[in-house]
Amino acid sequence: MGGAPPCLVAKGYVSYCFGEIGPPRSLGPARVGRVPPGRRPGGRRRVVGRDGLGAGLVGGRMTGACAGEPLIELRDAAFGWRGRPAVHGVSGGFAAGSMTAVAGPNGAGKSTLIKGIVGLMRPLAGTLRIAGGARRGLAWLPQAADLDRAFPITVLDMVAMGAWRRVGPWRRFNAAETERAWQALESVGLVGEAGRIVGSLSGGQMQRALFARLMLQDAQVLLLDEPFAAVDSHTADALMRLLCAWHAEGRTVVAVLHDLALVRRHFGQTLLLAGRQVAWGPTAEVLTPGHLAAARGAPREWL
Amino acid sequence: MTALDWVVAPFADFGFMRRALAGTSAAALGAAPLGVFLVLRRMSLMGDAMSHAILPGVAAGFLLAGLSLGAMLLGGLVTGLAVALLAGLVARLTPLREDASFAAFYLISLGLGVLLVSLRGSNMDLLHVLFGTVLGLDDAALLLVTGAASATLLAMAALYRVLVAECLDPGFLRASGGGGAWAHMVFLVLVVVNLVAGFQVLGTLMVVGMMMLPAAAARFWLPTVAAQIVLAAALGVAAGIAGLLVSYHWNLPASPAIILAAGAIYLASVACGPQGGLLHGLAGHGRAHFR
Numbered sequence: 001m002g003g004a005p006p007c008l009v010a011k012g013y014v015s016y017c018f019g020e021i022g023p024p025r026s027l028g029p030a031r032v033g034r035v036p037p038g039r040r041p042g043g044r045r046r047v048v049g050r051d052g053l054g055a056g057l058v059g060g061r062m063t064g065a066c067a068g069e070p071l072i073e074l075r076d077a078a079f080g081w082r083g084r085p086a087v088h089g090v091s092g093g094f095a096a097g098s099m100t101a102v103a104g105p106n107g108a109g110k111s112t113l114i115k116g117i118v119g120l121m122r123p124l125a126g127t128l129r130i131a132g133g134a135r136r137g138l139a140w141l142p143q144a145a146d147l148d149r150a151f152p153i154t155v156l157d158m159v160a161m162g163a164w165r166r167v168g169p170w171r172r173f174n175a176a177e178t179e180r181a182w183q184a185l186e187s188v189g190l191v192g193e194a195g196r197i198v199g200s201l202s203g204g205q206m207q208r209a210l211f212a213r214l215m216l217q218d219a220q221v222l223l224l225d226e227p228f229a230a231v232d233s234h235t236a237d238a239l240m241r242l243l244c245a246w247h248a249e250g251r252t253v254v255a256v257l258h259d260l261a262l263v264r265r266h267f268g269q270t271l272l273l274a275g276r277q278v279a280w281g282p283t284a285e286v287l288t289p290g291h292l293a294a295a296r297g298a299p300r301e302w303l
Numbered sequence: 304m305t306a307l308d309w310v311v312a313p314f315a316d317f318g319f320m321r322r323a324l325a326g327t328s329a330a331a332l333g334a335a336p337l338g339v340f341l342v343l344r345r346m347s348l349m350g351d352a353m354s355h356a357i358l359p360g361v362a363a364g365f366l367l368a369g370l371s372l373g374a375m376l377l378g379g380l381v382t383g384l385a386v387a388l389l390a391g392l393v394a395r396l397t398p399l400r401e402d403a404s405f406a407a408f409y410l411i412s413l414g415l416g417v418l419l420v421s422l423r424g425s426n427m428d429l430l431h432v433l434f435g436t437v438l439g440l441d442d443a444a445l446l447l448v449t450g451a452a453s454a455t456l457l458a459m460a461a462l463y464r465v466l467v468a469e470c471l472d473p474g475f476l477r478a479s480g481g482g483g484a485w486a487h488m489v490f491l492v493l494v495v496v497n498l499v500a501g502f503q504v505l506g507t508l509m510v511v512g513m514m515m516l517p518a519a520a521a522r523f524w525l526p527t528v529a530a531q532i533v534l535a536a537a538l539g540v541a542a543g544i545a546g547l548l549v550s551y552h553w554n555l556p557a558s559p560a561i562i563l564a565a566g567a568i569y570l571a572s573v574a575c576g577p578q579g580g581l582l583h584g585l586a587g588h589g590r591a592h593f594r
Contacts, residue, residue: 118478140478151343151471152527161468164479169465169486197526217479 071096071134071252077126079116085124086112092280099247101263102256104273104295110256114223139219143226149199155209156194162216184212204235211239224255313551322440323547326448330501330513331539333452336459336532337494338518343470352409354498354511356386358416366423372443379499386412387491435506437557444503451500455493462486505558512562513539520569523576538568
């Protein structure tokens with residue numbers, strides 16, 4: 001498939017991303033269930049549905065999600081470093097195909113929660129349950145600061161790292177993978193920078209490159225840690241469109257965000273944290289003055 | 304005497320010079336690529352610490368079994384890995400940073416090593432261990448250093464992708480399946496193996512020079528990892544040839560001459576390299592100034 005990558009071909013997302021429709025319709029399990037089995041053959045990466053919405057999923061795996069069971073479920077979970085919880089009392093679930101913002105003041109434990117879900121640490125208390133098969137389909141976009149930007153590697157190579165789960169340390173990086181890497185670069189507008197060293201990219205370009213890598217991971221669940229920090233508004237818009245496109249394809253998106261206006265505009269679900277869970281549910285019900293005051297006023301009272 | 308004679312004749316005429324050339328080239332081919340990764344991981348001084356750390360093991364092997372390469376290799380491996388492990392443990396379990404705990408352990412190790420060598424051997428032995436015997440390499444020593452270089456290059460080729468990923472973004476690697484930890488361990492073992500294999504050639508103290516100097520120099524010339532690895536190995540071989548020639552013609556000790564040649568290449572690279580070299584930077588400022 002030449003030209004624009006499939007996720008941008010999917011037009012449906014645009015209306016609810018930037019239109020006047022209001023809060024996005026939830027692309028819940030029922031919607032995913034609508035995709036006829038024949039439209040998601042195992043070998044294909046993703047399939048654009050006939051209704052214009054990108055719909056197919058990798059390998060057609062939506063394990064256990066169709067029953068309405070959350071893909072990722074937390075029960076009174078606490079995560080932290082060296083035995084000290086940074087966030088606790090988190091209970092709830094990320095439904096398959098949902099789009100959730102994680103918001104809260106600095107030090108609220110947002111990044112820690114994401115790292116916990118990714119599997120970089122075990123819960124200090126409570127339980128974290130990830131539906132079978134979804135664990136391997138998790139992709140994580142860390143804060144850019146975690147990456148060694150002085151490392152002498154080209155943008156294309158860095159993006160190609162996204163294929164790690166398929167290619168691993170030894171398998172051949174074949175023509176199909178190369179094509180995917182170029183497509184990913186194209187959809188973030190970095191084709192012209194493919195041969196540059198990552199250290200020479202601007203902050204916004206770097207974030208675009210990281211999104212391209214994320215795209216190559218082709219994951220079912222995307223966890224993004226402050227994806228728009230230190231990025232100009234033009235880039236943020238472009239990246240937000242990508243997020244919406246992924247959501248429209250039926251992927252589960254979880255993003256740590258500070259910009260509440262952005263959250264209200266694009267995210268159906270919000271998890272508000274302040275060292276503990278303040279509220280979790282539909283964005284309009286979570287981002288109320290009362291909850292926000294509670295999040296701002298009492299971030300550390302429980303320590 | 305023509306310039307060609309000056310370069311070729313010593314190697315054509317004397318077997319020990321050919322052996323020295325083979326030994327230094329092998330040491331460069333194995334050590335310099337490792338050095339590139341040490342530079343990238345900001346672990347340049349780790350190589351230095353390791354070279355001191357292997358000394359007591361090498362000395363113990365020498366004391367127990369005489370000039371047996373196997374015993375010295377084993378001893379060096381054991382103490383080198385022990386120091387790496389202990390330093391890592393102290394850094395995990397106490398507030399002391401890893402570099403400081405490395406320094407502490409390698410100094411202890413160095414003291415122990417010098418003590419062991421001087422206990423039994425003569426001063427000459429100590430000098431050989433510290434500075435190598437590049438002009439008196441026997442078959443066993445050559446086999447060891449060439450074998451180590453071959454194993455290193457093969458292992459690096461196999462691990463290349465993991466090493467790059469682990470250096471660039473360890474968090475990403477962990478989140479997408481891991482493998483970084485054991486690659487790091489294999490890498491440390493390779494560093495120790497090369498230091499031990501190279502100590503007969505250049506000595507335990509000098510062999511680090513072959514690891515770090517070409518790698519640090521290559522960084523100023525080429526932008527990508529793969530290119531830097533190739534260039535570092537080539538610069539290491541060049542430094543070996545230059546050092547041997549200088550040592551031959553002016554009757555200077557070979558091992559320091561080789562390291563000084565590598566040092567000269569490094570300084571020239573710092574000055575002239577296009578990737579952030581000093582002169583390049585000055586030229587850039589000049590343009591900006593006149594605009």
